Amino acid sequence: MTLESLKEWVYACVRCNTCKYIINKYYDSCPSGKKFQLESYWPSGKTWIARGLIEGKLKFSDSIVQKIYACPTCGNCMIQCELEVSDHILEIIETLRAEAVRQGFGPLKSQKAFEESIAAEHNPYKELHAQRTSWVKDAFNLKETAEVLYFVGCTSSYREAEVATAMLDLLTQIGIDVTVSKDEWCCSSPLIRTGQLKLVKELAEHNMEMIKNSKAKIVVFSCAGCYRTFKEDYPAILGQEPNIKLYHVTDYLIKLIEDGTVKFKEDTPLKVTYHDPCHIGRHCGIYDSPRKVLNSIPGIELIEMLRNRENAWCCGAGGGVKSGFKDWAVEIATERIKEAEETGAEILISSCPFCKRNLEDAIKATGSSLKFMDITELVKNRLA
Amino acid sequence: MITEKILNSMIDIVGEEFVSTDPEDLYIYSYDMTEEPQGNPNAIVMPKTPEEIQQLLKIANEYKIPVIPYVAGANIGGLTVTHRGGMIVDLKRMRQILKFDAISKYVVLEPGVTFGHLKKFLLENHPDFIYSYAFAPPYTSVTTNALLEGLTEFSFRWGCMGDWITGLEVVLPTGEITRIGSCATSDHWNMKYPLPDMTGLFIGWQGMTGIVTKCAVKVVPKPPIRKLYGAVYSGLDVADEVFKKVANTDLIHGDFTFSWPTVLMMMGQKHPLREIRDDEPVMMTGLLIFANDKKDLKNKERQLSKIAQEASEKTNQNVQILPAELGAPKKILEYLDLPSNLPPFFEFRSGDKKGVGMSWLGTYTNPNNWKECYEKGYKIMEDHGFEPLIFVKNMDSGHFYVVRFLIPFNKAVPGEAEEVRKMLEELVDATLPLGSIPYKCPAWAAKKVKKVLDPAWLALARKIRDTLDPNHIMNPDRWAFLD
Numbered sequence: 001m002t003l004e005s006l007k008e009w010v011y012a013c014v015r016c017n018t019c020k021y022i023i024n025k026y027y028d029s030c031p032s033g034k035k036f037q038l039e040s041y042w043p044s045g046k047t048w049i050a051r052g053l054i055e056g057k058l059k060f061s062d063s064i065v066q067k068i069y070a071c072p073t074c075g076n077c078m079i080q081c082e083l084e085v086s087d088h089i090l091e092i093i094e095t096l097r098a099e100a101v102r103q104g105f106g107p108l109k110s111q112k113a114f115e116e117s118i119a120a121e122h123n124p125y126k127e128l129h130a131q132r133t134s135w136v137k138d139a140f141n142l143k144e145t146a147e148v149l150y151f152v153g154c155t156s157s158y159r160e161a162e163v164a165t166a167m168l169d170l171l172t173q174i175g176i177d178v179t180v181s182k183d184e185w186c187c188s189s190p191l192i193r194t195g196q197l198k199l200v201k202e203l204a205e206h207n208m209e210m211i212k213n214s215k216a217k218i219v220v221f222s223c224a225g226c227y228r229t230f231k232e233d234y235p236a237i238l239g240q241e242p243n244i245k246l247y248h249v250t251d252y253l254i255k256l257i258e259d260g261t262v263k264f265k266e267d268t269p270l271k272v273t274y275h276d277p278c279h280i281g282r283h284c285g286i287y288d289s290p291r292k293v294l295n296s297i298p299g300i301e302l303i304e305m306l307r308n309r310e311n312a313w314c315c316g317a318g319g320g321v322k323s324g325f326k327d328w329a330v331e332i333a334t335e336r337i338k339e340a341e342e343t344g345a346e347i348l349i350s351s352c353p354f355c356k357r358n359l360e361d362a363i364k365a366t367g368s369s370l371k372f373m374d375i376t377e378l379v380k381n382r383l384a
Numbered sequence: 385m386i387t388e389k390i391l392n393s394m395i396d397i398v399g400e401e402f403v404s405t406d407p408e409d410l411y412i413y414s415y416d417m418t419e420e421p422q423g424n425p426n427a428i429v430m431p432k433t434p435e436e437i438q439q440l441l442k443i444a445n446e447y448k449i450p451v452i453p454y455v456a457g458a459n460i461g462g463l464t465v466t467h468r469g470g471m472i473v474d475l476k477r478m479r480q481i482l483k484f485d486a487i488s489k490y491v492v493l494e495p496g497v498t499f500g501h502l503k504k505f506l507l508e509n510h511p512d513f514i515y516s517y518a519f520a521p522p523y524t525s526v527t528t529n530a531l532l533e534g535l536t537e538f539s540f541r542w543g544c545m546g547d548w549i550t551g552l553e554v555v556l557p558t559g560e561i562t563r564i565g566s567c568a569t570s571d572h573w574n575m576k577y578p579l580p581d582m583t584g585l586f587i588g589w590q591g592m593t594g595i596v597t598k599c600a601v602k603v604v605p606k607p608p609i610r611k612l613y614g615a616v617y618s619g620l621d622v623a624d625e626v627f628k629k630v631a632n633t634d635l636i637h638g639d640f641t642f643s644w645p646t647v648l649m650m651m652g653q654k655h656p657l658r659e660i661r662d663d664e665p666v667m668m669t670g671l672l673i674f675a676n677d678k679k680d681l682k683n684k685e686r687q688l689s690k691i692a693q694e695a696s697e698k699t700n701q702n703v704q705i706l707p708a709e710l711g712a713p714k715k716i717l718e719y720l721d722l723p724s725n726l727p728p729f730f731e732f733r734s735g736d737k738k739g740v741g742m743s744w745l746g747t748y749t750n751p752n753n754w755k756e757c758y759e760k761g762y763k764i765m766e767d768h769g770f771e772p773l774i775f776v777k778n779m780d781s782g783h784f785y786v787v788r789f790l791i792p793f794n795k796a797v798p799g800e801a802e803e804v805r806k807m808l809e810e811l812v813d814a815t816l817p818l819g820s821i822p823y824k825c826p827a828w829a830a831k832k833v834k835k836v837l838d839p840a841w842l843a844l845a846r847k848i849r850d851t852l853d854p855n856h857i858m859n860p861d862r863w864a865f866l867d
């Protein structure tokens with residue numbers, strides 16, 4: 001996408017202000033506007049920045065970069081805006097970022113390191129590629145090829161290995177023919193979301209080739225960001241739909257629960273609440289599956305937060321915010337933790353290692369007694 | 385000009401993150417949704433307290449800097465677009481609901497509180513009370529709507545929203561903070577009487593006489609029964625007869641009348657609208673009845689039917705009135721559950737070029753002349769190739785009416801904004817002689833109003849302005865007849 005390609009949509013925001021809060025419920029919806037308040041931080045402001053740039057009345061600058069990157073690309077604006085432009089706001093934000101990078105203004109300094117690290121080691125965490133699967137226990141006895149490939153993602157591989165371990169434990173325990181690949185590379189989500197597109201095609205092509213080599217018929221993801229990237233971005237990058245079935249773990253589990261492969265034991269009652277990761281929720285429309293999974297576990301009582309499903313408040317990590325605005329990312333997550341606490345739940349469940357990371361940071365920062373668990377961990381613990 | 389020294393003072397007052405001179409901020413605030421040409425401010429500032437505003441106004445006076453109060457900029461009159469630079473004082477951070485009094489039935493709001501937030505507050509805390517919401521986007525300011533003499537759900541019964549104000553706190557252009565109404569004597573904000581009523585120094589002034597930092601508005605008890613009816617008319621005469629008759633009863637609390645093309649637009653049809661058939665109604669009204677119980681409702685329904693029948697007999701035209709749930713499409717009912725957003729209005733002319741824009745000429749008019757206003761405006765709009773999207777409303781039990789010519793347009797189409805302005809000018813020229821006065825009056829229209837203004841009125845208005853704002857810093861582009 002080029003700035004010019006946005007021309008069709010930059011006159012389509014009327015500045016009615018509706019995207020600023022949740023429609024008909026009037027709760028906060030936009031972390032960026034809520035924090036920074038000036039019109040330029042709200043969704044409409046970003047659209048109008050694009051318009052000013054296209055009209056030649058604005059030029060890229062550090063202050064524009066600050067504004068277009070101060071956004072976790074949560075997509076809440078696409079839900080609240082009722083005009084046709086709603087489907088294009090994220091595209092506008094991401095295109096602005098790509099253009100900022102192209103013109104040498106973006107991304108933010110801390111985000112530049114992603115690209116260097118991914119180029120060198122195929123992950124944004126400056127870790128060695130050779131260590132990517134070091135979390136895999138020998139006991140898993142993984143083969144080179146299998147029916148199902150678990151695409152682990154960088155965050156679970158290097159930072160939240162409990163999610164990856166729980167996922168593999170879970171799938172092997174129920175007898176799924178599954179493997180992970182040592183040859184997995186970053187899905188490219190951190191690059192796409194921050195407008196650094198140089199390596200993206202190569203990464204996508206490599207990952208598709210890696211999947212082909214695994215002979216898998218199904219790819220399962222525990223990371224919402226990786227899933228979104230494969231499902232929504234790869235077709236555009238590669239010019240074709242991946243000819244393989246892609247499942248986020250929540251959708252996959254529903255399939256396995258429904259066909260009787262996953263069975264749960266009776267266990268102690270537990271009150272939980274569920275945080276919808278933006279990347280599977282608003283970006284891909286997965287709201288029911290995680291709830292169905294939770295509701296099918298004996299003893300689990302799911303209590304919804306005030307803002308849930310398409311209206312969920314973002315965890316604050318995405319879109320480069322966790323690296324670009326460290327404190328603010330935790331501030332956004334803190335608001336979510338408070339909301340989760342208000343439900344009276346003991347455990348906050350979600351289905352993304354990157355949400356986990358930021359929400360746990362907020363739990364630590366606030367001293368909350370809430371515990372966080374990825375949905376895979378809960379399901380694994382409760383297997384019959 | 386805002387020099388670095390002035391800017392630093394502004395930063396000292398509100399904090400660095402709430403002052404901006406970044407070109408993108410100035411650009412965004414330099415437009416609104418109307419056809420008003422771009423007008424660049426020099427800075428944006430977002431205060432949080434009356435004291436901060438007080439200090440900002442002192443600086444503005446010292447350096448003669450224009451000050452433009454702003455909340456959502458959605459007034460549809462270009463009223464926050466400045467053509468003389470200056471500082472936009474964006475009041476969105478002032479969002480507290482400060483007081484609710486269930487006995488004397490008012491709520492005290494900061495200017496950033498929007499219709500949506502007030503509705504949420506009432507639903508959650510005082511569900512037995514309601515407010516009269518505008519047919520405007522949910523996140524626009526309750527205070528500015530009242531200060532702009534807005535027209536809302538229950539204006540049929542209780543008039544325009546300036547009449548709902550029971551107390552104000554204002555930072556005067558020269559920096560003093562003052563309270564108006566009973567709140568000047570105690571912390572009761574329930575009445576503007578019996579002191580001389582000075583609310584008029586701030587209502588209708590478009591931010592030229594000070595910045596309102598607290599506004600008390602009435603709330604009303606929720607009636608046991610609230611029911612909406614739809615009336616469709618075969619001609620304007622029968623509609624006129626119904627309007628006049630219902631205004632002389634206590635049957636109705638709210639009404640919204642739409643020309644038939646407007647009804648088609650609300651149902652999702654787009655420009656260019658199909659031909660209207662002869663057998664289609666000319667207008668539709670949503671009529672809101674409050675009732676104490678079913679018997680009361682039945683009685684009111686009977687009276688309404690009688691009025692309809694008599695109006696029909698008198699004019700030889702038809703009117704049909706039905707409970708809305710039997711006749712009105714679901715979409716329209718949703719839009720009438722205020723505050724609601726109005727995508728079909730905005731996108732009516734978005735077409736292939738995907739541009740939006742919204743303007744209007746809204747007038748408060750004499751009930752004797754509304755039909756003529758309507759008919760003249762209908763023709764002008766058609767002549768300009770714009771569908772006659774017209775809205776009529778009975779105000780304050782028939783003391784005056786609204787006739788509003790609604791103009792969605794497409795900012796992506798070159799020249800369309802200019803065409804809209806031309807049409808608007810013709811609409812003002814046609815309706816002004818009929819006793820209509822533009823509300824939320826844009827500066828260019830104010831110049832036309834000047835031609836019919838009593839010079840003594842103008843002299844008084846100037847005297848008031850000069851007294852309150854000797855340096856003319858407050859939103860100086862507004863009410864252009866004052867220049």
Ligand SMILES: Cc1cc2nc3c(=O)[nH]c(=O)nc-3n(C[C@H](O)[C@H](O)[C@H](O)COP(=O)(O)OP(=O)(O)OC[C@H]3O[C@@H](n4cnc5c(N)ncnc54)[C@H](O)[C@@H]3O)c2cc1C
Nearest residue numbers: 455456457458459463495518519520525529534535591596
């Ligand atoms: C589609 C649409 C439909 C609408 N329908 C209606 C309707 O049915 N009825 C109706 O009445 N209105 C309607 N409006 C107009 C408008 O939305 C409301 O009147 C609204 O409340 C304006 O709020 P705002 O926050 O956008 O004010 P702004 O545009 O930000 O400000 C309006 C004016 O008030 C001044 N001002 C702002 N804050 C202060 C302050 N604190 N003290 C003094 N002056 C101040 C500004 O300088 C400006 O002159 C509609 C608007 C739209 C877009």
Ligand code: SF4
Nearest residue numbers: 013015016017019081
């Ligand atoms: S993005 Fe949508 S909701 Fe927000 S101001 Fe623009 S049109 Fe309105």
Ligand code: SF4
Nearest residue numbers: 030071073074075077
């Ligand atoms: S993506 Fe989220 S944070 Fe960014 S503008 Fe939209 S609602 Fe705000």
